[in-house]
Amino acid sequence: MLAELPGLPHLPGSPRPTGPSQTADRPDPTDERRALDLLARTPYGRASVSMRALPFVTVARHIVVDTPSSPSPRVLLRLHGGFGYAQACDGSVVAYSADNLSGRHEGDEDVWTVQFVGMARLFTPSAAEIELFGRPPRTADGAPFDPEYLCIEPQFISLHHLEGVPARQFTHSP
Numbered sequence: 001m002l003a004e005l006p007g008l009p010h011l012p013g014s015p016r017p018t019g020p021s022q023t024a025d026r027p028d029p030t031d032e033r034r035a036l037d038l039l040a041r042t043p044y045g046r047a048s049v050s051m052r053a054l055p056f057v058t059v060a061r062h063i064v065v066d067t068p069s070s071p072s073p074r075v076l077l078r079l080h081g082g083f084g085y086a087q088a089c090d091g092s093v094v095a096y097s098a099d100n101l102s103g104r105h106e107g108d109e110d111v112w113t114v115q116f117v118g119m120a121r122l123f124t125p126s127a128a129e130i131e132l133f134g135r136p137p138r139t140a141d142g143a144p145f146d147p148e149y150l151c152i153e154p155q156f157i158s159l160h161h162l163e164g165v166p167a168r169q170f171t172h173s174p
Contacts, residue, residue, distance in 0.1 A: 046098070058079060082140060114159050
């Protein structure tokens with residue numbers, strides 16, 4: 001579920017990630033695959049990166065793809081180019097998260113959230129990948145939506161799962 005970034009030493013005094021189904025030195029690949037499978041069930045998430053030393057978070061459409069040339073699945077993001085965020089993310093370490101918090105219905109008491117970190121790169125998707133993204137939004141903040149795409153190979157994946165969480169009941173004020 002949690003893994004240290006390859007090539008980076010463990011810092012003395014910092015806790016090593018652990019969990020019930022993993023050791024401190026090696027994540028459970030089944031948990032990582034489950035996290036990516038859950039990620040594939042929801043279309044949108046949040047990309048986080050710093051821009052000019054300030055953190056920002058933006059919404060992105062994502063798809064999870066397996067490719068024969070890559071040993072692990074990649075996550076492809078579609079963002080609005082007019083924000084300049086894809087350019088800011090290119091070549092940077094990006095955190096990405098998605099969950100099922102808002103898509104639950106009465107009786108669905110399972111909540112999950114997936115987070116991962118990886119290097120983001122601008123790329124041009126294939127026609128098949130564009131089709132997997134589906135129809136883009138018409139506008140972003142009132143301007144025509146101009147898609148830009150990022151590719152991330154997740155390096156540090158976490159999955160958190162809560163059971164017994166009732167779906168929120170919205171009430172109206174008088």
